[in-house]
Amino acid sequence: MLQVWNLDKKLSENHTFHLENISFHIPKGYICGLIGENGAGKTTLMRVLMGLYHASGNIVIDGHDLKLDEAAAKESLGLVFEEGFFQGEMSLEQIGIFYGQLYRRFEMEIYLSYLEQFGLDKKQKYKKLSKGMKTKTQFAFALSHDAKLFLLDEPTAGLDKHFREEFLRICAKLVSDGERSVLISSHITEDLDRIADYIAYMQDGKLLFFLPKDELCEQFWIATGEDYKCGLIPEEAVVYKEKNPYSTSVMVANRKRFPMDEALEKHTPDIREFMHYFVKGGKQNAETVAEKYLKK
Template identity: 45%
Template structure:
């Protein structure tokens, strides 16, 4: 399932998402990153059809929400930080109640995922912990043959053991190449090892959108003596920080760049990139 956005803009009361353009191919795990208030949740709400696009175009597998809302929603599984289910109903009751709207909802699949995640199907949703609620939503998202999973910061509430299971399930989910995942998260080390595509937002604007290899090819983390780093082209240095032992800098990279041998040149992790890029305007 592909997602195409062209010139996507959305104006809210105190915030604006401005001119986003990206294409997430089928079979990819897309990491959506940015500081708090960058616009991640707004973008997810647009992808989920909860918000309507003000300008630009958004196509999910070639369909737009104006004409094909039902078909698109039938293909999407969602895990949001809010509690989507009815707290007074049991997990299976919730699954069956909402599952009746989906063409391919499978009651047995829901039961088996609940069991796999260590959840009791007859327990009321309201009595679960935060992490268990997210697991329940995840079980439901997997139970109706979704082609696209949209996940808003679920992993922060998972225990380490379940996180491994979670990522294993995501890998299996996209294995056939026809499904995609959009995962908004602050736990960037997970994206470093899992994501195929990255969208980085800052204050409603798109800083980067492309596959992870392109991201890695575009930037470098340079460590070493500060004066040697300063010898690099000034316009390429996004942000440099010095301490008693040396300096570290995030730089834009191209194949023509050459670096002093005594400098340590590495791919930036997503976390390093976010940290240095976010502070680029500071003195």
């Protein structure tokens, strides 16, 4: 559904930020979570995929090359991102009438029914909406023109708990017939734990890895217990060791290979724990661990 090869983009005149040689492939019917620290380049990558920034390399969306067949590629995209592209002066109904013309398969009735389902007033001006309401409007629109690839940049950040649930449920349903895919960036890792099939991890403009979520987490243990027992784990397997008042916890890479003391409690990390230990271990370490254990 989304194929990306060798994307390269330098931002700003003095090139302080560089999106470097990014390649990955999201198959049809899957959700990919895009994670990384602040400033890692997630939004920049999303903007390149949306066609808002030009970059070298190739992007193919639902079989359409973004450079050679821009209109068809963009028609396949459903977008939610911070600024959005709607004019603030328009009412939500006018947004449907105006922007709907840009999409051959847009259906006003579907859009209006999503506005209603999301509790939005179609007569309200877009600029008067709260951040979460703007996200809902963008999502309603994205769901109404038969998009195939949904690019959702931090969509859940401004949503209340109830709608966040609904949002995740709709995302999961979207891909269930195997015809659509979703790329979602988020700092709310529980959301990705629940719905993501793949995890893409960015650091300093590079994609450190792109892997099925379960395969990623099952590379690691979090071992907890007495400090000296944690100290017996071979150093090359330790991603990060954290001392707590009563015990020590270690994230261990390549877990099948490294034996550890039976008395240590161990569990598979979720995405939040994975991020915590991976980030705490430092950038150099993250790069080494990714290179050694996570590159395919």
